[in-house]
Amino acid sequence: MKIQSASLALVVAMSFNGCGEKEHAEHGHDHAEKPLVVVPVPPYTGLVKRIAGDAVEIETLVGVGKDPHFFSPTPKQVARINQAAVYFTVGMPFEADLIASLKTSAPNLKVIDLTKGIELLEFSCVHDHGDHEGHDHAAHEDEKPVVEKPAAEELDSHADHEGHNHAPGESDPHIWLSPELLMNQVKIFHAVLEGVAGEDHSGAVHKNAEALETEITLLDYDLALKLKPLKGQSFYVYHGAFGYFANAYGLTQESIQLGGKSPEPKRLTEIIAKAKSENVKMIFVQPQFDQTAAKAIAEAIGGTVLSVDPLKEDVLANLRSIADSIVESK
Numbered sequence: 001m002k003i004q005s006a007s008l009a010l011v012v013a014m015s016f017n018g019c020g021e022k023e024h025a026e027h028g029h030d031h032a033e034k035p036l037v038v039v040p041v042p043p044y045t046g047l048v049k050r051i052a053g054d055a056v057e058i059e060t061l062v063g064v065g066k067d068p069h070f071f072s073p074t075p076k077q078v079a080r081i082n083q084a085a086v087y088f089t090v091g092m093p094f095e096a097d098l099i100a101s102l103k104t105s106a107p108n109l110k111v112i113d114l115t116k117g118i119e120l121l122e123f124s125c126v127h128d129h130g131d132h133e134g135h136d137h138a139a140h141e142d143e144k145p146v147v148e149k150p151a152a153e154e155l156d157s158h159a160d161h162e163g164h165n166h167a168p169g170e171s172d173p174h175i176w177l178s179p180e181l182l183m184n185q186v187k188i189f190h191a192v193l194e195g196v197a198g199e200d201h202s203g204a205v206h207k208n209a210e211a212l213e214t215e216i217t218l219l220d221y222d223l224a225l226k227l228k229p230l231k232g233q234s235f236y237v238y239h240g241a242f243g244y245f246a247n248a249y250g251l252t253q254e255s256i257q258l259g260g261k262s263p264e265p266k267r268l269t270e271i272i273a274k275a276k277s278e279n280v281k282m283i284f285v286q287p288q289f290d291q292t293a294a295k296a297i298a299e300a301i302g303g304t305v306l307s308v309d310p311l312k313e314d315v316l317a318n319l320r321s322i323a324d325s326i327v328e329s330k
Contacts, residue, residue: 035056037057039088177241179223238291280303
C-alpha cells in the first residue's frame with residue numbers, strides 16, 4: 001500500500017493556529033472548558049488519550065462491544081458533535097450520512113479524514129492477499145528500526161464517503177490494524193491535536209506522539225519477526241476485518257462472511273474442506289457477531305473458536321494479541 005506525502009504541518013497550522021478564540025466562540029466553548037474531540041470507534045479513543053492526555057475531552061460514538069455496521073448516533077451524540085473542536089472520521093458505515101448532515105449543522109467543525117493518502121482494501125473479500133508495497137520487513141532481521149518522519153497526506157476540512165452496505169468494492173475502514181498505516185494516522189492526530197490542545201499543552205502532545213511513534217515502530221519490528229515463519233499462511237475469521245494486518249505481514253485472511261452476509265450451506269462446506277486441507281484448528285470471531293457459523297466450522301474441523309476484537313481501545317496491545325493468537329492457532 002502506498003502513502004502519498006504532503007505538508008501536513010502547514011495545513012494544520014492554517015486550520016487551527018491563530019483562530020482559537022474564534023473557533024471556541026463559534027462552537028460555544030467556554031475558555032475554561034477542554035476542547036471536545038470526537039472519534040467514531042474505541043481504537044481512536046485510545047490514540048487520542050495517548051497523545052493528548054487530559055488536555056482534551058473525548059467522545060466515542062460507537063461504545064465498547066457495539067457493532068459499528070448497525071450503529072446510528074443518538075440525537076444527544078449529534079448535539080455533542082456540533083459542539084466539538086474536531087471530528088476524526090475513518091469511513092465507518094454510519095459516517096457518510098452523519099458527515100453530510102454536519103456540513104449543514106456544524107459548517108465550522110473540522111472533520112479530519114484519517115483514510116487520506118491510504119489505498120484502502122476492498123471489504124470482506126473471500127480473502128485478502130497482500131504484497132505489502134512500500135514496507136520492507138527485511139531490515140528487521142539485521143537491525144533495530146529507526147523511526148522516520150515522512151509527511152502525511154494533506155487534510156481536507158470535510159470528508160466524503162459512500163454508504164456502506166458491504167457491497168462488492170466497498171472499502172475496509174479498519175486501517176488501524178496495520179502498524180505502518182497506524183503510524184500515518186498517529187502523525188495526523190499529532191499535528192491536529194497540537195492545534196486543538198493549545199499552546200499550554202502542545203509540548204506534551206508533541207512528546208507523547210513522538211513516544212507513540214517509537215513504540216509503534218518497535219512493535220512492528222517484533223511482530224514481523226514473530227510472524228515471519230508464517231508468511232503465506234492463512235488464518236480464518238468470521239468477519240473480514242483483518243485484511244490490513246494480513247497484508248502487513250504477508251498473511252492471508254480467510255473470511256467466512258462474504259458481503260457482510262452469513263455463509264450459505266454450500267459456502268460452509270467449501271470453507272470446512274479448505275480449512276481441513278490447511279489443518280486449520282482455530283476460527284477467530286469478533287464479539288460483535290453471532291458465533292453460530294464459526295462454531296459449526298470449528299466443530300467440523302475439530303477446532304476451536306477464539307474471540308478477537310479489532311475494536312479494542314488499546315490498539316498496540318491488541319495488535320500484539322492478534323499476532324500471538326495467530327501464532328498459537330498454528
